[in-house]
Amino acid sequence: MKKEEAINVIKILKEYYPDATCSLDFKTPFQMVVAVMLSAQCTDERVNKTTPSLFEKYGTPEAICNMELEELERIIHPCGFYKNKAKNIKAMAKVIVEKYDGKVPETMEELINLPGVGRKSANVVMLEAFGNPQGIAIDTHAKRIANRVGLSKNTTPEKIEQDILKLIPKEYYKDVNHLLVWHGRNICDARKPKCTECPIKKYCKWGT
Numbered sequence: 001m002k003k004e005e006a007i008n009v010i011k012i013l014k015e016y017y018p019d020a021t022c023s024l025d026f027k028t029p030f031q032m033v034v035a036v037m038l039s040a041q042c043t044d045e046r047v048n049k050t051t052p053s054l055f056e057k058y059g060t061p062e063a064i065c066n067m068e069l070e071e072l073e074r075i076i077h078p079c080g081f082y083k084n085k086a087k088n089i090k091a092m093a094k095v096i097v098e099k100y101d102g103k104v105p106e107t108m109e110e111l112i113n114l115p116g117v118g119r120k121s122a123n124v125v126m127l128e129a130f131g132n133p134q135g136i137a138i139d140t141h142a143k144r145i146a147n148r149v150g151l152s153k154n155t156t157p158e159k160i161e162q163d164i165l166k167l168i169p170k171e172y173y174k175d176v177n178h179l180l181v182w183h184g185r186n187i188c189d190a191r192k193p194k195c196t197e198c199p200i201k202k203y204c205k206w207g208t
Contacts, residue, residue: 006167009200010168010176010179013179013180014175016199017178017186020179022124023181024039025052032125033114033125034054037088037092037121038051042080050075050076058072058075061096064089064090064093069086072089092117104129108122119161123177124137127174133170134173136173136176138157138164141188142160142181142184144184144190145183145188146163146164147160148204148205
């Protein structure tokens with residue numbers, strides 16, 4: 001896909017989904033990190049039902065550090081993979097308290113080095129918590145649509161992100177993931193895409 005076409009795709013989706021925003025609920029950068037970690041292989045809706053009871057008592061890195069691991073596992077159990085997630089959340093909170101004086105670091109490099117935080121999660125935190133997008137979070141929706149529309153032929157999130165970054169000016173970074181997620185949820189379903197309703201079908205290599 002050419003740059004002009006890629007930009008048109010984003011512009012069309014932005015007009016189609018004017019309210020596209022992050023679906024995860026949070027009040028602080030730390031809560032954003034926790035919510036993103038819980039969202040791995042879990043729906044945002046389920047995460048948003050789980051985090052209120054967690055953040056009410058344990059909404060800071062200090063509180064997470066001081067809580068029992070078993071209690072954290074119990075609270076986040078509905079989000080799946082709760083043992084591994086709990087271990088990573090505790091470890092992440094410990095690093096933030098001990099290395100960053102309780103404040104979430106504001107660079108991609110530092111975020112990626114936190115336990116349980118990969119590039120996709122770091123991209124989300126940089127955008128949502130700090131309003132400073134450095135790249136594009138590639139989740140299952142973004143990957144599927146990027147491949148179908150022709151934004152990328154690659155299959156790994158890292159390579160797909162780099163392909164899209166070559167096509168999209170930085171001013172659109174803040175919108176791309178939201179738009180692809182919303183389009184994936186509403187139109188471009190994995191199994192039964194609504195191709196006849198798709199606003200970008202003329203650019204699509206898959207649905208023709």
